Structure formats: structure tokens, C-alpha cells
């Protein structure tokens with residue numbers, strides 16, 4: 001059990017301010033009052049965590065939950081927010097989805113967060129028989145739901161400080177048997193992008209070093225770790241959406257049960273090797289098939305190896321299509337966030353089967369020419385009959401089925 005030092009903090013001790021996110025009113029700790037230094041990362045120094053930047057993450061959660069509910073005929077759908085902070089996410093779900101089948105379980109290990117959640121529920125009338133509040137360690141909650149309360153959640157959201165790794169196993173073990181959804185946020189992106197190889201190995205069980213596809217690698221490493229935990233429980237986890245936005249990763253997985261299903265997971269796992277000199281790369285599927293250790297260009301020497309990682313799509317075109325429809329209709333979603341999400345989802349859906357990307361800026365630099373406009377390169381490739389799209393993982397890169405050699409010639413031709 002995590003020990004929080006705020007047990008004696010009473011609500012009257014907090015300086016609160018009313019805000020509105022989506023269509024939902026809520027009290028949060030007043031950021032102006034608690035701000036001590038300009039450089040301070042405020043959300044974690046508040047007595048109860050609230051980060052306005054994460055609105056897009058919550059908007060997405062609302063859309064994903066709505067999408068899930070549209071696809072199920074269950075008469076009770078439990079959504080568990082295991083680390084709820086002020087409760088903003090759960091209150092928004094209750095308030096903005098408005099479906100009597102939806103039950104929200106919110107929990108936070110911090111006693112102050114729990115008090116604030118209760119207060120918000122009472123003040124704004126979100127309190128209903130469809131809302132359950134807890135104040136305990138998230139892993140303890142998952143075990144309790146499973147063993148004592150016999151509640152089988154359809155959706156679990158893990159939104160911790162830093163790594164979600166310690167919570168994945170217990171969350172998966174208490175999810176509903178058939179088609180459930182796991183939503184995971186990770187903010188410890190430094191090990192996942194390869195800045196701290198030892199921490200990546202310790203937390204995620206993968207070798208990750210600095211690499212040219214760092215954000216996509218990060219999502220694929222996290223997908224691998226969650227899938228591996230799943231197979232222990234004979235659960236197959238299938239990613240349907242893997243985003244790297246601002247400073248965080250948001251990964252969404254659907255689960256399927258059964259030993260045979262779980263065994264299939266390992267067919268989607270593999271290794272990547274890349275050449276640190278020219279950035280060419282090679283993906284090898286299978287846990288025991290090791291990638292080449294030399295670049296194919298003579299003189300470039302040894303490649304770097306990363307893995308195991310998930311090597312199959314991290315965007316499922318069917319689910320993404322449904323999600324796009326929901327986002328277009330859900331009017332409580334902030335307009336700016338809606339436009340951003342739709343652009344990302346349309347782009348990623350088009351090339352969801354392609355792993356990694358080519359950085360046009362990098363190619364132009366090597367050719368000693370100016371970088372052409374990325375959209376112009378995309379259109380050029382499409383006209384030549386290739387599939388091509390921008391990717392949110394890197395604003396100067398393109399996912400395409402054209403070869404690197406073709407792309408180099410294209411950049412030479414288009415470069416201003």
C-alpha cells in the first residue's frame with residue numbers, strides 16, 4: 001500500500017477553484033495559489049493532481065468509451081478509473097455519455113484526492129447509484145473487485161505518475177472475460193524512447209537504446225510489456241490505438257481470452273535492428289529469429305538491436321473508423337482537440353500496417369538539399385502509386401510502402 005502523507009489534509013485546507021472541462025463542472029486545486037516557481041511542473045505539486053494539458057487524453061477516453069458502448073449490448077458496463085485524482089475523467093464520462101448502462105468506479109490512493117472526489121460528486125450532483133468511490137492502492141482495488149465484490153469491469157483506465165507497469169497484471173486479471181478494453185497512460189517516456197536502457201529493461205523487459213523511431217518504438221515496447229503480462233493470464237491483448245502526444249503515451253488494447261489466443265501474441269513480437277550510420281532498419285518477426293547484426297552497406301559496421309517489441313499494427317483500422325465517427329459526433333469534445341485527433345487518426349489509419357517511417361528532413365540533410373514540404377512528398381508518392389501518409393510520431397517523417405531508394409530519388413527531385 002502506498003503511503004500518502006496527506007491523510008490529515010481536510011477539504012477546508014485546500015484552495016479550490018471551479019473549472020469546466022467538456023460539459024462538466026468540477027473543483028480543482030487553484031493553480032495560481034499553489035504555483036511556487038515559474039519553472040515548476042505544477043500538476044504534481046498540487047495537493048490533488050489536475051493537469052489541463054491532459055484534456056485531450058480525457059476527450060479521447062470519452063470517445064473510446066462511447067465507441068465501446070455502441071458496440072456492446074451488455075446492460076451493465078463498469079468503467080474503472082484506478083487513479084482518478086480530482087475525478088474529472090469519471091465525472092465527465094457520467095455527465096457527457098449519459099447512458100444508464102455505464103457505471104463508474106473511481107479510486108485514488110491519496111486520502112485528499114478521495115475527499116475531493118466525494119465533494120465534487122456531492123456538490124455537482126454526480127453522486128448516483130452508478131458511481132462508486134474508493135480510497136486504496138490501485139492493485140488492491142483490482143484484487144478486491146475480482147475477489148470480494150465480484151465486479152467484472154469492461155474498461156479499466158490506468159493513469160499513474162510515470163510507469164503503468166506495476167498495475168498491468170492485476171488490471172488484466174480482473175477485466176470482464178469477453179472483449180474488454182484496457183486504457184493505459186505512461187508518462188515515463190525517457191526509458192521507453194531509449195534514453196535509459198537499464199530502466200527500460202527493468203520496467204518493460206526490452207532492450208531499448210536511442211534510435212531514429214523513438215516515439216513509435218516507445219509505444220511498441222509498452223505494447224509488448226502489456227501483452228506479455230496478459231499471456232501469463234491466458235489473455236491476448238490487441239492494440240487498437242497507440243499514441244505518443246505531448247509528454248505521454250496513450251495505449252488502448254482489446255482483450256481476448258484463451259490459451260491459444262494468448263499464444264498468438266508471441267507471433268506479433270519481434271526485434272528491430274537499425275544502422276546508426278544510415279538509419280536503415282530491419283524488422284524480424286518471432287522471439288527467436290534474430291535480426292542481422294551488420295548494415296547491408298559495406299563499411300557501416302554493426303547494427304543496434306532493440307526488442308522484444310510488438311511488430312504488428314498499433315492502429316486497428318476498423319476501430320479507428322468507429323472512433324472517428326464518435327469523435328465527429330461527440331460535441332462535448334474540445335474543438336481543437338477534436339481536429340487534432342481526427343487528423344492523427346485519419347493519417348495513421350491509412351498506413352496502419354506499415355511499421356516505422358522515413359524522416360524526410362534527415363534524408364534531405366544527407367543529400368545536402370533543402371527539406372521539401374512533407375505534404376508535397378506525400379502527394380508525389382501517392383501519384384506514383386505508393387501509399388504514403390504523415391505520422392504523428394514525427395512531424396518531418398512519412399510512412400510509405402515506397403523503398404528508401406525511391407524516396408531518396410523523390411526527395412532529390414522535389415527538393416527546392
Ligand SMILES: C[S@@+](CC[C@H](N)C(=O)[O-])C[C@H]1O[C@@H](n2cnc3c(N)ncnc32)[C@H](O)[C@@H]1O
Pocket residue numbers: 002048049050051054058082083084085086087088089107108109110113136137138139159160161
Ligand atoms: C496522473 S494522476 C491521475 C489523473 C487523473 N486520471 C485525471 O485524468 O486527472 C495520478 C494519480 O494516481 C494516484 N496514485 C499514485 N499511486 C497510486 C496507487 N498506487 N494507487 C492508486 N492511486 C495512486 C495519485 O494520488 C494521483 O492522483
Ligand SMILES: [Zn+2]
Pocket residue numbers: 275276277278279280295296297300
Ligand atoms: Zn548503414
